[in-house]
Amino acid sequence: MKERKVLVGITGGIAAYKSAQLVRLLKKAGAQVRVVMTEGGAAFISPLTLQALSGNPVHQTLLDSDAEAGMGHIELAKWADLIIIAPASADFIARFAHGLANDLLSTLCLATEAPIALAPAMNQAMWHNPRTQRNMHSLASDIERGQVLIWGPDSGEQACGDHGPGRMLEAEALFERAQDFCGDTGKEKPLPLHGVKVVITAGPTREAIDPVRYISNHSSGKMGYALAEAAARAGADVILVSGPVSLACPEGVSRVMVSSALEMLEAANQSIASECDIFIAAAAVADYRPEVVSDQKMKKQGDEGLVIRMTQNPDIVATVANSGRARLVVGFAAETQDVTAYAEKKLRTKGLDLIVANDVSNNAIGFNSDENAVTLITPHGQVEFVQQSKRLLAAKLIEAMYSELKQKNKAKKA
Numbered sequence: 249m250k251e252r253k254v255l256v257g258i259t260g261g262i263a264a265y266k267s268a269q270l271v272r273l274l275k276k277a278g279a280q281v282r283v284v285m286t287e288g289g290a291a292f293i294s295p296l297t298l299q300a301l302s303g304n305p306v307h308q309t310l311l312d313s314d315a316e317a318g319m320g321h322i323e324l325a326k327w328a329d330l331i332i333i334a335p336a337s338a339d340f341i342a343r344f345a346h347g348l349a350n351d352l353l354s355t356l357c358l359a360t361e362a363p364i365a366l367a368p369a370m371n372q373a374m375w376h377n378p379r380t381q382r383n384m385h386s387l388a389s390d391i392e393r394g395q396v397l398i399w400g401p402d403s404g405e406q407a408c409g410d411h412g413p414g415r416m417l418e419a420e421a422l423f424e425r426a427q428d429f430c431g432d433t434g435k436e437k438p439l440p441l442h443g444v445k446v447v448i449t450a451g452p453t454r455e456a457i458d459p460v461r462y463i464s465n466h467s468s469g470k471m472g473y474a475l476a477e478a479a480a481r482a483g484a485d486v487i488l489v490s491g492p493v494s495l496a497c498p499e500g501v502s503r504v505m506v507s508s509a510l511e512m513l514e515a516a517n518q519s520i521a522s523e524c525d526i527f528i529a530a531a532a533v534a535d536y537r538p539e540v541v542s543d544q545k546m547k548k549q550g551d552e553g554l555v556i557r558m559t560q561n562p563d564i565v566a567t568v569a570n571s572g573r574a575r576l577v578v579g580f581a582a583e584t585q586d587v588t589a590y591a592e593k594k595l596r597t598k599g600l601d602l603i604v605a606n607d608v609s610n611n612a613i614g615f616n617s618d619e620n621a622v623t624l625i626t627p628h629g630q631v632e633f634v635q636q637s638k639r640l641l642a643a644k645l646i647e648a649m650y651s652e653l654k655q656k657n658k659a660k661k662a
């Protein structure tokens with residue numbers, strides 16, 4: 249962080265006390281730090297504390313001629329290499345998302361070309377509120393361009409006694425993100441998954457009945473492809489074993505197209521032949537296939553109807569977990585009721601490290617939708633991911649999976 253110019257924006261929220269530690273860590277690492285506080289932020293923590301920790305006067309008002317004569321808002325906006333808004337309250341996120349410039353912090357966020365990291369902090373109901381979620385979604389293109397970064401929120405017990413997502417990340421975690429982001433070379437984003445091999449199954453399978461008919465499901469492949477794209481963007485070597493879908497192969501990903509569950513199993517086995525770090529089973533694999541596949545197109549059976557005897561397909565993700573060739577095995581559980589309970593059962597019976605519980609009873613998430621909302625079940629507890637685009641969600645899931653891989657590797661070495 250040496251000589252990095254970091255502007256810390258503090259808005260109104262109880263988590264503001266953590267920002268003092270963030271400023272201290274940034275300073276200790278050699279960064280130049282300037283603090284901008286909103287009126288709400290200054291109600292939670294004294295500007296004097298931040299002035300002492302940052303070694304610079306704290307900026308609070310837009311229309312202050314003395315301050316503007318010192319370092320004005322445009323100069324501040326140009327000065328920063330990185331802006332971290334911590335805590336980013338629901339109100340600030342709403343104003344930021346709409347491009348408002350009605351105080352010093354929101355104004356310089358509009359005027360800057362530096363990347364802006366938001367560390368959301370609010371009550372879980374406020375975070376879940378569709379208006380807050382709409383505001384977050386509206387930042388999607390800024391996030392994809394790298395102009396806006398979302399760090400958190402965490403999930404857990406809140407100051408008000410509620411439990412759920414909305415806790416600001418701890419100062420140490422934010423500092424680590426800032427360090428990762430700045431890397432050694434400056435503004436370039438490092439590729440944290442460089443050298444990590446990831447194999448992902450995606451899409452549906454088709455189980456042939458005869459040469460022209462098959463049994464399948466509604467998986468579009470969007471979730472699995474988004475995971476492949478996110479892993480590749482993070483620097484991983486990615487093999488995508490895909491059922492029949494109409495999506496283009498994400499950049500930097502090696503794709504193997506298959507049709508049936510048996511073909512998917514074979515491709516998955518080949519992909520992990522030389523071991524892999526993370527295996528993710530996002531595919532909706534048919535549990536059964538017709539026992540006999542007719543060589544010729546089947547003829548109508550008349551009034552008697554048609555009985556097709558089915559035989560069970562091998563379980564791909566359980567086979568991979570059993571093989572011991574993947575260091576971290578992650579399944580998905582598509583459920584329509586008792587979602588997390590059934591997902592936990594699958595985690596145990598299939599011998600997985602993690603499972604992503606997906607409520608597919610809701611058409612807006614799950615099969616063939618652009619958005620998803622899931623619960624990641626880990627050995628340490630559950631993390632909820634609220635409804636968001638599959639692309640954004642995929643980046644967060646990849647990050648969480650990689651963090652589990654690191655913990656598992658560390659525990660193995662110890």
Ligand code: PMT
Binds near residue numbers: 535
């Ligand atoms: O493709 P989209 O339209 O974007 O939709 C995404 C999705 C809903 C398909 C995805 O988010 C999801 O939930 N994928 C898992 C679907 C599924 O088949 O779940 P399941 O609960 O039946 O299976 C549990 C796990 O076992 C899954 O990881 C599955 O890939 C795996 N499995 C299942 C059967 C089998 N024979 N082999 C397997 O590997």
